[in-house]
Amino acid sequence: MKNKYIYIAVIAALGLASCEPEFETEVNDASYSAGEADFSSYVAVGNSLTAGYMDGTVFRGGQAYSYPNLLAQKFAIVGGGAFTQPSFADDVNNLGGLMLGGVQIGGTRLVIDFAAGGPEPIVGTPTVEVSNLQATAYNNMGVPGAKSFHLLTPGYGNLGGVALGTANPYFVRHATSANATVLGDAMSKNPTFFTNWIGSNDVLSYATSGGIGVDQTGNFDPSTYGGNDITDPQVFAGTYNLIVNGGTHPVLGPITGLTSNGAKGVVATIPSVTSIPFFTTVPYNPLTKSVLGQGNDAVGEATINALNAQLYGPLKQALTVFGAGNRINLLSTTASNPLLIKDESLTNLSAQLTAAFTPTLGAATAAFYGQVFGQARQATSQDLVLLTTRLAIGTAPVGVPAPLDKYGITYPLEDKHILIPTEKTAIANATASYNNTIKSIAAAQNLAVADMNAIMNRLVNGLRLEDGQIYTADYFAGASNLSTVLFSLDGVHPNPRGYAVIANEIIKVINSHYKAKLPIYEVGGFPGVTVLGSN
Amino acid sequence: MRKLLSMTLLALAGTSAFAGGYRVSLQGQKQLAMGHTGVAVVNSAEVMFFNPAGMSFLEDKFNASVGANALFAKTKFQNETYNWQNSTDNMGTPFNVYASYKINNWLSAGIAVYTPYGSEVEWDRDWQGSHLVNNIDLQAIYIQPTISLKVSDEFAIGGGPIYVTGSVSFDRNLNRSLANEAENRTDVNLEAKGITAWGYTAGFMFNPCKEIRLGVNYRSEIIMEARGGDATFNDVPAFAQGTYSTTTFNADLPLPAELTAGLSFNVTDKWMIAFDYNRTMWRAYESLNVDFDNSVPTSVNPRNYHDTNTYRVGTQYKATDKFTFRAGWYKDESPISSGYFAPETPRNDSMGYTGGLTYQINKKLGVDASFLYLHFDEVDASYDHYQENGQTIPFGGTYKSTVFSPGVGLTYSF
Numbered sequence: 001m002k003n004k005y006i007y008i009a010v011i012a013a014l015g016l017a018s019c020e021p022e023f024e025t026e027v028n029d030a031s032y033s034a035g036e037a038d039f040s041s042y043v044a045v046g047n048s049l050t051a052g053y054m055d056g057t058v059f060r061g062g063q064a065y066s067y068p069n070l071l072a073q074k075f076a077i078v079g080g081g082a083f084t085q086p087s088f089a090d091d092v093n094n095l096g097g098l099m100l101g102g103v104q105i106g107g108t109r110l111v112i113d114f115a116a117g118g119p120e121p122i123v124g125t126p127t128v129e130v131s132n133l134q135a136t137a138y139n140n141m142g143v144p145g146a147k148s149f150h151l152l153t154p155g156y157g158n159l160g161g162v163a164l165g166t167a168n169p170y171f172v173r174h175a176t177s178a179n180a181t182v183l184g185d186a187m188s189k190n191p192t193f194f195t196n197w198i199g200s201n202d203v204l205s206y207a208t209s210g211g212i213g214v215d216q217t218g219n220f221d222p223s224t225y226g227g228n229d230i231t232d233p234q235v236f237a238g239t240y241n242l243i244v245n246g247g248t249h250p251v252l253g254p255i256t257g258l259t260s261n262g263a264k265g266v267v268a269t270i271p272s273v274t275s276i277p278f279f280t281t282v283p284y285n286p287l288t289k290s291v292l293g294q295g296n297d298a299v300g301e302a303t304i305n306a307l308n309a310q311l312y313g314p315l316k317q318a319l320t321v322f323g324a325g326n327r328i329n330l331l332s333t334t335a336s337n338p339l340l341i342k343d344e345s346l347t348n349l350s351a352q353l354t355a356a357f358t359p360t361l362g363a364a365t366a367a368f369y370g371q372v373f374g375q376a377r378q379a380t381s382q383d384l385v386l387l388t389t390r391l392a393i394g395t396a397p398v399g400v401p402a403p404l405d406k407y408g409i410t411y412p413l414e415d416k417h418i419l420i421p422t423e424k425t426a427i428a429n430a431t432a433s434y435n436n437t438i439k440s441i442a443a444a445q446n447l448a449v450a451d452m453n454a455i456m457n458r459l460v461n462g463l464r465l466e467d468g469q470i471y472t473a474d475y476f477a478g479a480s481n482l483s484t485v486l487f488s489l490d491g492v493h494p495n496p497r498g499y500a501v502i503a504n505e506i507i508k509v510i511n512s513h514y515k516a517k518l519p520i521y522e523v524g525g526f527p528g529v530t531v532l533g534s535n
Numbered sequence: 536m537r538k539l540l541s542m543t544l545l546a547l548a549g550t551s552a553f554a555g556g557y558r559v560s561l562q563g564q565k566q567l568a569m570g571h572t573g574v575a576v577v578n579s580a581e582v583m584f585f586n587p588a589g590m591s592f593l594e595d596k597f598n599a600s601v602g603a604n605a606l607f608a609k610t611k612f613q614n615e616t617y618n619w620q621n622s623t624d625n626m627g628t629p630f631n632v633y634a635s636y637k638i639n640n641w642l643s644a645g646i647a648v649y650t651p652y653g654s655e656v657e658w659d660r661d662w663q664g665s666h667l668v669n670n671i672d673l674q675a676i677y678i679q680p681t682i683s684l685k686v687s688d689e690f691a692i693g694g695g696p697i698y699v700t701g702s703v704s705f706d707r708n709l710n711r712s713l714a715n716e717a718e719n720r721t722d723v724n725l726e727a728k729g730i731t732a733w734g735y736t737a738g739f740m741f742n743p744c745k746e747i748r749l750g751v752n753y754r755s756e757i758i759m760e761a762r763g764g765d766a767t768f769n770d771v772p773a774f775a776q777g778t779y780s781t782t783t784f785n786a787d788l789p790l791p792a793e794l795t796a797g798l799s800f801n802v803t804d805k806w807m808i809a810f811d812y813n814r815t816m817w818r819a820y821e822s823l824n825v826d827f828d829n830s831v832p833t834s835v836n837p838r839n840y841h842d843t844n845t846y847r848v849g850t851q852y853k854a855t856d857k858f859t860f861r862a863g864w865y866k867d868e869s870p871i872s873s874g875y876f877a878p879e880t881p882r883n884d885s886m887g888y889t890g891g892l893t894y895q896i897n898k899k900l901g902v903d904a905s906f907l908y909l910h911f912d913e914v915d916a917s918y919d920h921y922q923e924n925g926q927t928i929p930f931g932g933t934y935k936s937t938v939f940s941p942g943v944g945l946t947y948s949f
Contacts, residue, residue: 020609021935023913027613027620077618114774466616468928483710483924497712519618522663524711524928532716533773 029077035516037264039080043139043191044068045151045182045243045258046198046268049502050142051170052085054488054495055109055530056121058128058144058170059096060088062109062488065496065526068140068195070503074518075193085140086174090127097126098169100162105130105169110489112476113535119476119489123535130169131159135176137185143171147201147231148239149222151182152252165227183243187256194258194265195506196243197452199438202231203430207273208492210386210416211423217430230426233433237441240434244441259445264514266506267442268450269435273427275456277475278387278491279419284379286393287337287409304331310403311410315373318356322349327377338378339385339393342412345422350374372404376412384419387475387491392417448513450506459486467524471501476529485528497526557654557673557880558791558815560845560867560887561629564602564903564944568891569849570863571907572809574797575740575750578851579946580633583647583681585795586752587693588740590635590643590683595948597637598645602903602944603630610656610881612664614932619663623881625655631944640685643693647679652790656879661720664930665708667918668879669722675701675759675790679736694737699757702728703788705879709768709779710923719770725784725825727764732757734790746801756792756819761785766827782829789819791840797847805853813845817870837920838877840870849889856895861905863889874929876916881934883914893946901946909938 025031044050044066051058052066063069063085072083098106106128108121143150145168150156157175161167176185186194205228206213213228222235242249244267246257258265273279293300308330316328327346331337354370361369379385392413396405404411419427435453442449455463459473469484476485486498494502504520511518563581566573573585580598582589606627613620635645657670676699683693705725713721738752764786768779797811817840825834849863865887871880891905917931 019908019937019939021611021622021911021913021937023611023613023933023935027615027618027933029618031615032618112774469923469926481924483712484926520616522617522711524923525663527712527714527718531772531774533776 031517032077032519033517034075034078035511035514037510037514037516038192039075039078041081041139041190041192042068042072042075042083042194043186043189043258044071044142044195044197045186046142046196047146047201048142048144048493049200050140050195050197051144052140052142052499053144054490054493054499055096055111056107056488056490057096057098057109058088059094059109060091061094062096062496063088065499066140066142067499067503067506068142070500070521071195071506072139074503074507074520078516078518083140084138086138086170087134087136088128090129090132092127093124095122095124095126096128097121098128098130099126100130100169102129105162109530111535112489112529112531114531115534120535122532130162130172132173133159134174136174137176137188138174139189141182141186143168143182145170145201146182146198147205147222148198148236148243149231151198151243152239152249152255154179154181154252156182183255183258186258187260190261191258191263191265192261194263195268195450196258196265197268197450198243199236199240199270199434202236202434203270203427204273204492206230207419207423207427208278208386210389210414211419211426212416215426215430217426230430233430233437236434237437240437241441244445244447259447264447266448266450266509266513267438268506269438269453270431271453271456272431273419274384274424275453275460275473276492277473277487279384280460280473281387281475281491282385282390283336284381284383284385285336285338287331287339288335289333292409301333304333304337307331307410314357314360315376318353319349321356322352324349329378338380339408340376340410340412341379341383341408341418341420342375342414343377343420344375344415345420346375346377348374372411379413379418382421382424384424385413386417386419389413389417448509450509452502452505455501455505465501465504465523466520467522469524471497471523482528482531483524489529495528497523497528500526557652557882559606559627559629559651559653561604561606561907561940561942562631562649562651563600563633564891564905564942565600565861565893565946566849567604567907567942568861568863568889568903568905569809569851570811570847570865570887570889572797572799572811572847572849572863574738574752574795574811575748575799576807576809577740577748579948580635580645580647581631583633583635583645583679584631584649584651586738586740586750587681587683587695587736588691588738588752589750590645590681590693591641591685591691592740592742593635593637593643593948595637597635598946598948599632599634600903600944600946601632602942603628604905604907604940604942606938606940608656608936608938610934610936612878612881612932612934614663617663619932621659621662621664623656623658625657627653627655629653635681643683643685645681647677647681649677649679650675651677654880656881658878661708664878665720665722666711667707667877667921667930669706669708670704671706671879672704673701673788674703675699681736689742690739692737692739694735697734697736697754697757699732699734699759699790701730701732701759702726703730703759703761703764703786711928713772713775715770715772717770721768721770721772721775721779723779724767724769725764725786726767727761727784727786730759730761732759748799750795750797752795754793756816757790758819759788759790761788766825766831778831780829782827782831784828785826786824788823791819792816807851809847809849809851811845811847811849813847815843815845815870818842820870836877837875839872839875841872843868843870858895859893861889861891861893863887865889867909874917874919876914876931876934877918878930878934881936883911883916883934883936885936885938886910891942899947899949903942903944903946905942905944907938907940907942909936911936911938
């Protein structure tokens with residue numbers, strides 16, 4: 001009988017001793033390493049892209065997806081320290097936008113209203129108050145709107161300068177003092193590792209304004225620049241060198257640069273505008289008979305015939321006389337027709353057209369036509385139509401009577417609506433020059449380079465990422481690309497999924513350049529654009 | 536006795552019956568302890584599952600076996616690219632009830648109730664593979680009235696119809712990123728209860744000499760046809776609620792046919808060795824298609840299983856009148872083809888190690904105990920047939936499973 005209990009005890013013991021599955025090589029935080037990098041104090045400098053700006057603003061929920069914040073979470077696995085971002089705790093309703101002394105100066109975040117269709121600001125009043133000063137240096141020193149030289153500019157965070165346009169409302173909120181500089185506040189965190197993605201706005205604001213600013217190449221005094229101007233490449237190079245290496249600025253005096261304390265880091269190149277949905281979404285030739293007939297092909301065909309007979313035909317005839325007949329072609333009832341635009345680089349034929357139209361239209365009307373169409377031409381595939389222009393097409397220019405009251409159809413779209421080839425060239429030249437500067441300064445300091453320009457250009461044709469999905473730089477097109485779109489609804493800034501792609505690319509650069517081993521994010525799990533049932 | 540049986544059945548049928556895989560070889564304490572051999576073994580009423588023909592060769596007039604297992608299935612998952620770790624621990628209680636009665640010298644009849652298929656896997660909600668599965672619970676109870684004809688002292692046939700009653704519950708996220716306004720991920724929950732189906736089993740047993748038995752058994756494929764199950768979409772963002780509304784669904788899940796052949800050999804009066812070979816016709820499971828009643832597109836989930844072989848060996852030693860000891864081993868092939876390793880059935884090839892004993896309290900009543908340890912090698916595997924926006928999105932990593940299952944049973948005969 002004694003044996004019985006032994007046997008039963010053995011069985012009972014087996015019943016309780018259940019095995020745990022164990023891997024030969026367990027993946028855990030110890031599987032990763034920082035390599036040559038030291039992430040104990042990571043500081044990010046840059047502009048809106050670094051701040052986590054998306055859907056036209058910084059909002060509390062979006063800021064959490066800034067690429068520096070995503071990077072910091074991976075750095076934390078291999079010894080990264082605490083990472084702080086400017087406080088948006090006052091964005092209680094997660095709307096973004098900005099208030100200055102109770103007056104709204106920045107729009108709320110864009111959403112898709114499923115009931116209405118297109119993107120629109122989410123309904124509500126912002127609660128982010130610029131004058132609510134935090135006076136704190138943060139690890140994320142991305143300042144939306146900042147150009148390269150702004151990082152060195154004292155007073156860029158002075159509340160009194162916001163209304164004057166000399167200060168940046170986002171920097172005002174957290175500048176440590178009215179006279180602090182972005183770089184100075186960044187360096188107060190004593191970075192051991194940094195990312196620097198500054199420079200986009202030195203050319204982008206010119207591009208997103210349709211090229212209404214001035215290409216300041218040759219003007220070495222940035223204090224004379226307008227907000228939409230292109231920064232002189234030498235000014236950019238000098239500024240960028242100071243930001244990275246430090247040195248003595250002729251006016252501002254000694255500057256402590258990001259690498260001053262031996263910090264390692266990643267610098268990022270500037271994406272070319274032709275890879276951003278803001279410039280690639282609206283086609284140059286959207287005018288089909290269906291569009292012109294507002295869905296009715298017969299009406300559209302009649303409209304086209306009338307336009308040809310009354311406007312395009314006579315205009316082409318007159319221009320042909322002056323050797324410029326190729327500016328205008330008759331509209332086609334079968335093809336998609338180009339938009340009518342103003343090209344300020346063309347010879348102004350106002351006087352000639354006025355003279356030509358006077359016999360039929362009378363002097364006053366002819367003069368008006370001459371003035372309107374003196375530099376008009378039809379858009380070509382070489383022109384870039386701004387995303388915001390979509391809403392202008394077909395609307396009435398201020399004070400213009402029928403039949404010329406339709407932008408892009410009977411009245412040329414203006415400079416601010418379109419990037420013409422000369423403007424594109426100025427942008428491309430500046431971008432190329434800046435990127436050469438960034439790469440050469442990085443090479444001299446043996447810093448890692450995240451070539452965002454190259455990555456963005458690959459996205460244009462679709463980039464297959466680790467998770468198997470092909471991501472593109474397309475603008476949100478509805479359910480068809482809900483899971484693959486990387487850009488937010490402002491067409492310039494990424495959405496959370498896009499920022500995850502950026503974080504991954506920087507991680508890969510760190511892994512290869514600094515011999516680190518960091519895990520990446522699964523991009524497909526990140527949210528895309530915000531679609532609401534109603535707004 | 537009948538009252539006891541029916542009460543046990545009721546108590547067990549109410550619990551979730553399964554774990555860690557979809558074919559669960561735990562159909563009797565004595566035979567499990569011998570590597571789950573049994574197509575040519577006549578030990579107890581358990582033979583009604585392994586080979587109904589063997590009923591004819593049971594010595595007693597009445598034989599009953601009742602048993603249940605505690606099945607602990609654990610799977611760990613990791614992926615180094617993304618620093619992913621996850622795990623799932625599941626516990627199930629498969630059970631069986633067998634009772635046979637020798638009506639006369641050539642005819643035996645009985646009833647068998649057992650649970651050969653099932654799966655319960657519950658991952659953390661919204662885990663990395665949640666677009667494939669959050670949790671699944673498949674239950675199927677086989678009820679098998681059985682007869683056996685003894686053609687001669689050397690040869691018997693047996694078989695019977697199988698009535699299956701089952702249920703399935705399945706939950707997964709709609710895709711990798713969709714969430715509602717409160718940032719809760721959108722998921723679909725499928726639930727079908729009271730699914731019934733019919734099948735059959737048939738076999739023969741041949742005893743060429745006193746020491747050797749040969750047996751062959753076939754159990755037919757049974758397709759669980761879920762019709763009008765409830766499909767509930769949870770945490771759907773407002774803009775998508777028009778499409779993803781509560782509806783019903785239809786889906787078919789095959790419980791594959793199994794052909795078993797084997798032999799047992801009595802080395803001495805006390806010592807027996809048995810060999811079984813199973814061929815499981817998993818090829819039937821090509822795809823799990825969920826057809827929704829509303830405008831939600833049919834969910835097509837390729838499975839592409841292939842037929843599998845299982846090789847079993849077991850042995851039994853009657854040490855005393857009171858004690859019998861058993862041990863066994865088997866090699867179980869996974870039906871999952873490369874690139875089809877879905878986390879709802881994280882199961883690769885395995886080796887089973889079994890053991891157990893019977894303590895005979897008196898001539899009529901015995902207590903059986905058994906254990907099973909299933910060893911899985913760790914495996915780098917992925918499911919490469921999930922579609923998102925027309926692209927195939929693989930999901931994979933390294934998986935490692937263990938299954939452990941102690942069981943107890945009672946045998947009663949006179």
